[in-house]
Amino acid sequence: MLFGGFKKCLYPLQKFDSDTERRFAVILERDAQKWFKPAKGQFQIYYKQGADQKEYIPDFVVENGDFILMAETKARADMQSPEVQAKAEAAAAWYRQAADYAVQHGGKAWLYLLIPHDEVDEAKRLADFLRFEKKGEAVQIPCPSERLK
Incomplete structure (x- = not known):
């Protein structure tokens, strides 16, 4: 079903793959500067x-203030599955490169969030989800997330 x-x-x-994604989009409409759902081939992760x-293909890319984040919503039961973890590690490797480039060229920091479905509630704010940041190995990103609170 399409939403506008x-x-x-x-x-x-x-188009959302789940009601969790639709609810997260409602939060983004309220709290983000810009957001979108990437298309196949857009990020090549x-x-x-x-x-x-x-x-x-991550569920969402969100720009807000001093950072850009990729966000993935997943059923809590699937959070530790090998496929979800492999996707998260691939995304973390990709955003580390984006973050390094951004730091060198004065751009915004990048974050990657892996969010359990049962945490997505329209009453929450985008800042409430920053605790689900998945950093991967040896990430050195200046994190401006405190500015959201």
Whole structure:
């Protein structure tokens, strides 16, 4: 089902894979400067699953204040699955490169959030989800998240 009426989304219509994604979009409409759901091939993030190399497409990319974040909402029961963890590690490696580039060129810091579905409540603020940041190995990113609180 397509949803419209968004003012801060880069695209007029959005399709959500779950009601959790739709509810998170409501939060983004209230709290983000801009947001969108990436298309296939837009970020070219790949992860290994067995012998296969698959593309990972994050649920959301969000710009707010001094940072940009990728956000993935997942069923809590799936959070520790090998596939979800492989996607998260691939995203963390990608955003580390984006963050390094941003630091060198005066851009915004990047964050990656892996959010359990049962934490997404329309009464929450974007800042409430920053505790779900997944940093991966040896990430050195100046984090401006305190400015959201």
